Amino acid sequence: MVGQAFDVIVIGSGPGGYVAAIRASQLGLKTAIIERSELGGICLNWGCIPTKALLRTSEVYHLMHNAEAFGLKAEKISFDIEAIVKRSRGVAGRLSGGIAMLMKKNKITVIKGEAKLDKGKDAPTVVVGADRYSAKHVILATGARARTVPAAGLEPDGDKIWTYREAMVPTSMPKSLLVIGSGAIGIEFASFYRTMGADVTVVEMMDRVVPVEDAEISAFAAKAFKKQGMKLMLSSQVEKLEKTAKWVKVSVKDAKGAITVVEVEKVILAIGIAANVENLGLEALGVKIDRGHVVNDGFGRTNVKGLYAIGDVAGPPWLAHKASHEGVVCVEKIAGNEVHAFDTSNIPGCTYCHPQIASVGLTEAKAKEAGHAVKVGRFPFVGNGKAIALGDDQGLVKTVFDAKTGELLGAHMIGSEVTELIQGYVVARQLETTEAELMHTVFPHPTLSEMMHESVLDAYGKALHI
Known part of the structure; x- marks a missing residue:
């Protein structure tokens, strides 16, 4: 028809x-x-x-x-x-x-x-x-x-082995679960279930959590997650899953080849798409x-x-x-309109775990790999009045600039509401702003956004509050 x-x-x-x-x-x-x-x-x-x-x-x-x-x-x-x-x-x-x-x-x-x-x-x-x-x-x-890997047993069954779909609609709160993968999806579910009281283990193949983020942000996140009671198994991969009537026995191999068996009620697959x-x-x-x-x-x-x-x-x-x-x-x-080809370099990434993570542009390591001489600024949440008033003073704002041109190469943040704050740096990069414009921008007080200003100042040795 x-x-x-x-x-x-x-x-x-x-x-x-x-x-x-x-x-x-x-x-x-x-x-x-x-x-x-x-x-x-x-x-x-x-x-x-x-x-x-x-x-x-x-x-x-x-x-x-x-x-x-x-x-x-x-x-x-x-x-x-x-x-x-x-x-x-x-x-x-x-x-x-x-x-x-x-x-x-x-x-x-x-x-x-x-x-x-x-x-x-x-x-x-x-x-x-x-x-x-x-x-x-x-x-x-x-x-x-x-993404699933049936050959390795990494395939959802709707009962003990979940993808995001099953993890989103639990009929009861598991006492224990293991998350395979610490990207945005995996770490968000790990954060939700841990906060709600579950015993959570995260297995990550790379040597750090949220591995696409700046190494400093990853390290800060790992420290925060461990403090919350989350178990992190890094440089590790799942070798085998065995289901029993009550448990899933997960065999995890570390970088040295040693096998650890973890027993949990549920497993969440977060190994990509x-x-x-x-x-x-x-x-x-x-x-x-x-x-x-x-x-x-x-x-x-x-x-x-x-x-x-x-x-x-x-x-x-x-x-x-x-x-x-x-x-x-x-x-x-x-439609025949004048338009630039789509550019992915200014797309922000946000992860809504606790603490939140947000970034745009190059990490410090990627900037150096690309041949840039860099100036790096940092400002901790503990130095910000609004963060202290909120009772959420653990976090970091990090900015990376080209030392020669002042171009903002990247911005990386962890802490309260950084998924909202990151857009300020996204606009700055879209407008090809340098450190000079950012330094002369007036940020309202008291706000978390003041840390963005201070991080820029710190990159050039002009920070006021640290």
Whole structure:
């Protein structure tokens, strides 16, 4: 059966897909979006948003346990895991409904079902069930899923071995769990469950936690996590998982080859993601795929006429805000507007564990590897009045500058609300700001943002409060 013809068809309604569809409609392009599950994709329904709802709960729970430090009294503190999960799912549901409203507002046709691609005229034909849809431009925004390694037993079973999906909707609070991988997903779940009272072990192949971050930030994070009672097994990997009636026996091998067996109730797999490139017909069309991701040219264009790819399916960084911006660049180019190729160097990364972690640009090590002579500034949270007043004075702001030009090469932060603060440095990098402009910027007092100013000053020997 022949369906409608469109200017743009977007496959996938995550933060890349739905934003691309909205922008296409705003530019006067007749647009459709195809979704096999919930509008909003993984991020909104099973990722970014509901996990932040869980982490907010754990933050409040932590504060309640430390009420006396604020002159307050709280007794018999407890929680209801069913209510916690219900709130998290309600937050996701509310936003998914908001996406539906945006689709209607922007006159975007929503097609429910699983899409496949076939040969077409201007672009591949999109097949959904018995219907065939044509478009001048087709955008793949199919996202990614949790990576598993069945051969090593690293495969979810819905009971004792979880991915983020199962970890987000526990029916009871496990007394113990082991998280494989200390990237953003793994460490956020580790932080949530540890704060809620579980005995948590984290296994990481690299020699430090959150290994993509600056080494100094990783070291600070490890110290904080250990103080919270989290067990970290670094330079280690899981060799084998054995399930019994009650436990999962996890055999962990360290760098020297020694095996340690850890018994836990649950295991969370956080070993990366795999792009959703299967069962779309990409092979038959000859779409170029590299290391499991669809290759694009910076404007979203693939090697196949009329076919584009954005977001997680198009490769790292695997972040919602990257997908959204990439979608806008892609659609602007389709519409014939002047637009720069998508640049990933100014994309901030945020991890919502406790303490929070945020960064943009080059780490100190990467800056030196790239041949830069650097000036590095640091400012600790313990020197900031607002942080002390908040009762959250453990953290660090670190800035990295090119010693010759004053270019802000990177910024790295750990501590309270740094996922909000980082945008100041993102804007600075986007505007190609040097240390001079940052030094002469007035930061309000008392705020956490003052530490950003002090870190810049410290890089040039001018810090005022340390």
